[in-house]
Amino acid sequence: MPEGDTVLQTAARLHQALAGRALTRSDLRVPRFATADLTGRTVLDVTARGKHLLTRVEGGLTLHSHLRMDGAWRVFAPDEPWRGGPGHQIRAVLANAEHTAVGYRLPVLELLRTSEESRAVGHLGPDPLGPDWDPGLALDRLLAAPERPVGDALLDQRNLTGIGNVYKCELCFLARVTPWLPVGALPDGVLTRLITLTERLLHANRDRPARTTTIASDLRAPPSPAPDAAAPGRPRARPPVRVQERLFVYGRARRPCLRCGTPIRSADQDGRPTYWCPGCQSGPTR
Template sequence: MPEGDSVWRAAARLHTALAGRELTRWDLRVPRLATTDLTGRTTLEVVPRGKHLLARFEGGLTLHTHLRMDGAWRVFAAGRPWHGGPAHEIRAVLGTADHTAVGYRLPVVELLRTADEGRAVGHLGPDLLGPDWDAARAAANLLAVPERPLGEALLDQRNLAGVGNVYKAELCFLAQVTPWTPVGSLPDPGTTAVRLAEAARRLLSANTGEHGGRNTTGSRRPGQELFVYGRTHRPCLRCGTPVREALQDGRPAYWCPRCQSGPAPQSPPGN
């Protein structure tokens, strides 16, 4: 599931393959952009912004893409076979003399002026992995609606950019509260919100390496990489109580009923 760390890695791979090189192939397979052509132009840089990717080209143009749930960018050496899904799932192809970048299942593909990037990403809060990171501002954003459940506030990219469902679950566990706990009910809300924001940055930063795995526990044992996410019915790594699961705003939420205090719904049968 793409979150801020995996988007950061994708941007790094694309930047390495494309930046400073002339485009020899430009193929956007979305109807409104099918006739555009930037071949011959140089890619200036590829940067992440939260869960968004911005590829900037000479001439003041930016290709904005978003991976959402299952989109992916793959980079291949020129002439090598592509893999990442069937051909009908390809939405973008960017090529140089040495590499080809292929975007699969991209739900957002738009070409805009670089000066207008704010239209696509200007609503985002401080980027957990970006130069604009500001823990105090992120904490203030989280606390702006005190009655809002913490899990929903963490996922709102307007508060802080980069947290997805995995990190939401793990951050709530580290804070020892359920995802349904109102942010205004956190113990010492101001201090806790800042610590949560700082913890989010540390976790994402620690998982930007090319190993591709995601680890929040520090354990290298298989199956113990995450505290609660995806561990329904399995023992909590701290207390041994079975982890529970229920939907929150349409997405699965995970928590330990012993380690995490606060409100929680009744789990459906079997969960």
């Protein structure tokens, strides 16, 4: 699923292509809004709110969309062929004289009053990439359920919005705890550090074409010495790790940890593949 940084990039592309221009074509291919016509209205802005996209048009209307797992918005020049999937997967077309934005496989697409946007996004927690970011509020919401596993709590968009499964795994690795450790069992200061890292990582990746989290930790220092198997009890220092991976643990099952060399493990957590390093992260596991 696209996470907050990816959705922000999508919003920026749509805003650049549509904002300030009148629509010459409007085609919403969902039954409930199939007869709605926005042609002639000027797009005011396109904004990301966590994983949600809000396209505001004059007349007090907002087109709300969510990409979930497979959705995508593509922007094309007027004479450019549409490439994003077969025609039956198109859910929305918004065009002006210079650009055409096509929404493919959008699982959520609704037209609502701009004054009623809270119906779609009012439940969301503070957004690390938004003007409403409030780390104190995010901390309070996470602490409200101390028995909840930290991985689940990070994915709950009511606590803070924009975090998906990739960031969940990477944040837990950077905090050196497993995703199954209850929020209330986190060592002192770790939850605050997690919230700080969340903002740092999302901002670091907001303009990157390929997400990376290995920028968030200093891997230039050699890891702790490990016992030499050929000479028990005698420490053997490993050489410094060279970062050649974009992610620490996500998608790296059975590959060596970039920090300690232990094979990365994976297991299911509420239907999502979850990755962690048994050597670096403490806490319960599946």
